[in-house]
Amino acid sequence: MKVYGPYTRKDGRQHVIIHENGKRKTVSYPKYLLETKLGRSLLPHETCDHIDNDHTNNSLDNLQVLTRSDNSKKQMAFKPAEKAYFVCPECNKSFYKSMRYVRHNNITQKKAGPFCSRACAGRYSQRLAKTYRGGKPNPRYSGNTPE
């Protein structure tokens, strides 16, 4: 068996080319490192995970075996950290909010928002409901309007 590489692609990910029994195969470098460390091949339900989520950091300390389901749980847990800056359309307060929540919010609120709080979202939808009723006082409406 002969191993060539690692070769680095434009996106920073690395791979090696393995020649064995007259066959040639390309294997991701971190997977190759992990399999060499373990002394066995990864099983079909196992993935090579970068602990810090940096796919170019192929230090052995940064590599671990995760099952596919654990890996997707980790990616889910990692995503809410993605936050963006918004101004609340109800009270004009600025705030940070998870992008994941915002995408969901934009669908349910039909692009109104995101709001800084449930209270603002509530006031906004109550005012919309009031407007929809032709300006007649909505008995459920008790908030202050900036109008």
Ligand SMILES: [Zn+2]
């Ligand atoms: Zn607000």
